[in-house]
Amino acid sequence: xxxxxxxYLPMAEMVVALLIACLVGAALGSNSSDDGVGxxxxxxxxxxxxxxxxxxxxxxxEKVSLGxxxxxxxxxxxxxxxxxxxxxxxxxxGADGLRKAIGNQGKVNPRNAPTIFNAAAQISAHWIGNRLxxxxxxxxxxxxxxxxxxxxxxxxxxxxxxxGYGPFFKQAFPEEREPVTVENFARAVGAFExxxxxxxxxDAFLKGNRESLNETxxxxxxTFMDVGCAGCHNSPYLxxxxxxxxxxxxxYWQYTKSPEKDDGxxxxxxxxxxxxVFKVPVLRNVAKTAPxxxxxxxxxxxxxxxxxxxxxLGRDLTKKQVKEIDAFLNTLTGEIPQDALTVPLxx
Amino acid sequence: xxxxxxxYLPMAEMVVALLIACLVGAALGSNSSDDGVGxxxxxxxxxxxxxxxxxxxxxxxEKVSLGxxxxxxxxxxxxxxxxxxxxxxxxxxGADGLRKAIGNQGKVNPRNAPTIFNAAAQISAHWIGNRLxxxxxxxxxxxxxxxxxxxxxxxxxxxxxxxGYGPFFKQAFPEEREPVTVENFARAVGAFExxxxxxxxxDAFLKGNRESLNETxxxxxxTFMDVGCAGCHNSPYLxxxxxxxxxxxxxYWQYTKSPEKDDGxxxxxxxxxxxxVFKVPVLRNVAKTAPxxxxxxxxxxxxxxxxxxxxxLGRDLTKKQVKEIDAFLNTLTGEIPQDALTVPLxx
Numbered sequence: 121x122x123x124x125x126x127x128y129l130p131m132a133e134m135v136v137a138l139l140i141a142c143l144v145g146a147a148l149g150s151n152s153s154d155d156g157v158g159x160x161x162x163x164x165x166x167x168x169x170x171x172x173x174x175x176x177x178x179x180x181x182e183k184v185s186l187g188x189x190x191x192x193x194x195x196x197x198x199x200x201x202x203x204x205x206x207x208x209x210x211x212x213x214g215a216d217g218l219r220k221a222i223g224n225q226g227k228v229n230p231r232n233a234p235t236i237f238n239a240a241a242q243i244s245a246h247w248i249g250n251r252l253x254x255x256x257x258x259x260x261x262x263x264x265x266x267x268x269x270x271x272x273x274x275x276x277x278x279x280x281x282x283x284g285y286g287p288f289f290k291q292a293f294p295e296e297r298e299p300v301t302v303e304n305f306a307r308a309v310g311a312f313e314x315x316x317x318x319x320x321x322x323d324a325f326l327k328g329n330r331e332s333l334n335e336t337x338x339x340x341x342x343t344f345m346d347v348g349c350a351g352c353h354n355s356p357y358l359x360x361x362x363x364x365x366x367x368x369x370x371x372y373w374q375y376t377k378s379p380e381k382d383d384g385x386x387x388x389x390x391x392x393x394x395x396x397v398f399k400v401p402v403l404r405n406v407a408k409t410a411p412x413x414x415x416x417x418x419x420x421x422x423x424x425x426x427x428x429x430x431x432x433l434g435r436d437l438t439k440k441q442v443k444e445i446d447a448f449l450n451t452l453t454g455e456i457p458q459d460a461l462t463v464p465l466x467x
Numbered sequence: 468x469x470x471x472x473x474x475y476l477p478m479a480e481m482v483v484a485l486l487i488a489c490l491v492g493a494a495l496g497s498n499s500s501d502d503g504v505g506x507x508x509x510x511x512x513x514x515x516x517x518x519x520x521x522x523x524x525x526x527x528x529e530k531v532s533l534g535x536x537x538x539x540x541x542x543x544x545x546x547x548x549x550x551x552x553x554x555x556x557x558x559x560x561g562a563d564g565l566r567k568a569i570g571n572q573g574k575v576n577p578r579n580a581p582t583i584f585n586a587a588a589q590i591s592a593h594w595i596g597n598r599l600x601x602x603x604x605x606x607x608x609x610x611x612x613x614x615x616x617x618x619x620x621x622x623x624x625x626x627x628x629x630x631g632y633g634p635f636f637k638q639a640f641p642e643e644r645e646p647v648t649v650e651n652f653a654r655a656v657g658a659f660e661x662x663x664x665x666x667x668x669x670d671a672f673l674k675g676n677r678e679s680l681n682e683t684x685x686x687x688x689x690t691f692m693d694v695g696c697a698g699c700h701n702s703p704y705l706x707x708x709x710x711x712x713x714x715x716x717x718x719y720w721q722y723t724k725s726p727e728k729d730d731g732x733x734x735x736x737x738x739x740x741x742x743x744v745f746k747v748p749v750l751r752n753v754a755k756t757a758p759x760x761x762x763x764x765x766x767x768x769x770x771x772x773x774x775x776x777x778x779x780l781g782r783d784l785t786k787k788q789v790k791e792i793d794a795f796l797n798t799l800t801g802e803i804p805q806d807a808l809t810v811p812l813x814x
Contacts, residue, residue: 189558192556192558193558194556194564195564200563200565200569201553201569209539210812211536211540211810211811211813212541212813213812216541216547217541217542218548226573461810462809463558463807463809463810464558465558465560465803465808
């Protein structure tokens, strides 16, 4: 598969990026005042939008309402046990607490299920960029052998019709004569996901309320920017905007104790440069979405922070630094939108 | 296992009960006015309580709140995929849409998962009375090999502590020094379930609003009482108050096309008289909780109604009668309590 846009950096450029991140960090590090930290943070992260709108799939109330229903629908999976919400339950901030997601008939997915909150504005969905966006992720999931496991799009559409979804699709896609399609299933689920933004204490801080972060968290934010974490974990989502090699300065599995090495994005691009390359994950709600990394190999956030310092930045973060970054990352735990906290009743 | 209370009827008594139900039905059948039907219904079903309170497990807000969290908690199952809500999702009115419930590692449970709504006031939980009440059901589920599959109560308690449930148990059970126990897990889940009552159009009808049922549904209610359905499906829950043989006038599997015969309550009492005996299920929300019967062998409510006439009452209900009873049973689809429609966020 050819890709025109280059969202990842080859090795040499990565090292340069890393150096720049460190130098920028060091230069800014001298300003330790709240305002200095706040200004630096504003530049690196920017304001969180109210939704993750897309021109390709505009958000409408009818699509969102249908999308939420479909998120909970298990009866369109091959054994009737898998819904989007199975691996992305709202109660666990849109992740499932497992190392690797488990789909129909107990089948294990290749990687950890990322949260659906604040997910729709990334360069792609999932870890290795084999899903273009949240709509594509929904579309592909219904046939995924370890997710819904359905034999064909037709089979999914047939079931949706039998279950009585016809009128709901008609409302969401009024222009279409035959609206019950997997394409529209994907649009509806995607539209719902595009509303799943979770404003957090950190956003109040960025808006100028400097009391939203306590001193420990502020120190953590400063370190997060100074040592280079924000070189990759930036944007309002603190991630999701680029691919990076996991393990720049040391092989990741030496620290994560992963039972297997994962080739990462190499599986998509077939390029050697993409071995061990993954999408930089979004860090919003990270304190609520353990275990960590593409294989869920690490249970504790503190350990994950320390490992990232070690294998991405070549730094041995001190216990104090880890504790402070941990406190900062906890200020990214946001408020779930009311609509997402309500269970839909299915037809 | 000896049981002093006799909640089921041996064969001869069942036939007598059936005859009485038919005669009572026939006698009352002559009065076809709304008031006559309403009066008869009031006597047979009675008003739906606001909660299904129990002196043994009083309902408190703290217990209910904890119970709702625990209902969604997957991380206390052996593979991290099973919660109470997995087989009893609110989105599907507390049942799972499967023939037989599926637990950890894809294991199939012996029977269909009954809804958790309006369930706590029955003589026992589940189909064959091997769970004393909803609390006992929660307690037994954590060790159930095809449900949570945990190795021991200690293992469950250990996980609850690790997940940070300590303060929530303390709030719910303030008198106890070590409140994080499976016993209290069961009490909390049970207390939440005891709030799950769903008032329906039929209740408005019983209260005197005769317009709550359309003419078809009223005819269905009349037939339901006249032909003998209400002989077993009575009380405010339309069931759950007695055990009965499934297939009094003909073997059930000849009509349900069940792939296996289920001994039913014989497995609990070891008495031959209990072969094919099951608890009479609650009919509230029955239109929303297909498929039907202990093995989920029948998909359509109309077919289930016709089969019940055939094998329990020895009647060949006409298409019109089936349609009318179906319309009546649809008036038992109730309003889910607001609290149950909100997803809890887990620690």
